[in-house]
Amino acid sequence: xxxxxxxxxxxxxxxxxxxxxxxxxxxxxxxxxxxxxxxxxxxxxxxxxxxxxxxxxxxxxxxxxxxxxxxxxxxxxxxxxxxxxxxxxxxxxxxxxxxxxxxxxxxxxxxxxxxxxxxxxxxxxxxxxxxxxxxxxxxxxxxxxxxxxxxxxxxxxxxxxxxxxxxxxxxxxxxxxxxxxxxxxxxxxxxxxxxxxxxxxxxxxxxxxxxxxxxxxxxxxxxxxxxxxxxxxxxxxxxxxxxxxxxxxxxxxxxxx
Numbered sequence: 001x002x003x004x005x006x007x008x009x010x011x012x013x014x015x016x017x018x019x020x021x022x023x024x025x026x027x028x029x030x031x032x033x034x035x036x037x038x039x040x041x042x043x044x045x046x047x048x049x050x051x052x053x054x055x056x057x058x059x060x061x062x063x064x065x066x067x068x069x070x071x072x073x074x075x076x077x078x079x080x081x082x083x084x085x086x087x088x089x090x091x092x093x094x095x096x097x098x099x100x101x102x103x104x105x106x107x108x109x110x111x112x113x114x115x116x117x118x119x120x121x122x123x124x125x126x127x128x129x130x131x132x133x134x135x136x137x138x139x140x141x142x143x144x145x146x147x148x149x150x151x152x153x154x155x156x157x158x159x160x161x162x163x164x165x166x167x168x169x170x171x172x173x174x175x176x177x178x179x180x181x182x183x184x185x186x187x188x189x190x191x192x193x194x195x196x197x198x199x200x201x202x203x204x205x206x207x208x209x210x211x212x213x214x215x216x217x218x219x220x221x222x223x224x225x226x227x228x229x230x231x232x233x234x235x236x237x238x239x240x241x242x243x244x245x246x247x248x249x250x251x252x253x254x255x256x257x
Contacts (some may be wrong), residue, residue, distance in 0.1 A: 001025070004041075004048045007057030007068060008033035012085065013056060014113040022147050027051060045073050049106050053143065056082040056090070060217045063090050066095045078102040080141060083162065085210070086218045087128045087156035095130055103136040105129055106156060107144065108163075114202065122150035164220035170224055171211055174199035 001024050003015055019026050028039040029047035039117040041047035048054050051080035058066050082090045091106040098104050107130035125144050129137035141151045215221050
């Protein structure tokens, strides 16, 4: 199949390699990136000409303008998917701007260049179906599974809430530790810290805009951050008074008393 990839940032480059390795023809349009000549297309129209799938690998704030430019160039039989780390806004925009005419679905690959480079498997990916195109979700699942992905189907709101409580909070904590200079020397780090070290590596390795994106563009991230700060403050206060002696982390393997 021929797959047009719009955007050639760090994830776009890694995803292009994944598609190529799976035997697909990849056409890339990104006027702001150094795209290899074999993949490069000079315009949006040239990139999607003859493409079966169009993958939006642009930042979430850019999706609306790209969709508006893309819509007049699309024809029936082509399918549009996005790979953004939030889903409510991209899915709503695709429903509004592509409508019933052009098949589309939202996806969020829960992997990136670092996990691909490490050869991690399976490559988990969230799939958010459009109510306008339920059959498209089945075909999108098949495409993702052919790339080695384990597909998790959720609605866009459930996805964003889950990401606010996992993805966004993990990067929020890691960003604070990085800014404090913690984790630069792991020579005496106990095993309990090594899981956090992976988060620190992810924050350092990912493009700067990703941190801002998962915090500002997820509609539930601010609420999750506020709840975390409130709980940390409460724990800090309890550690400073007599109640602190009774503080403990529940053992998940022990039955409740």
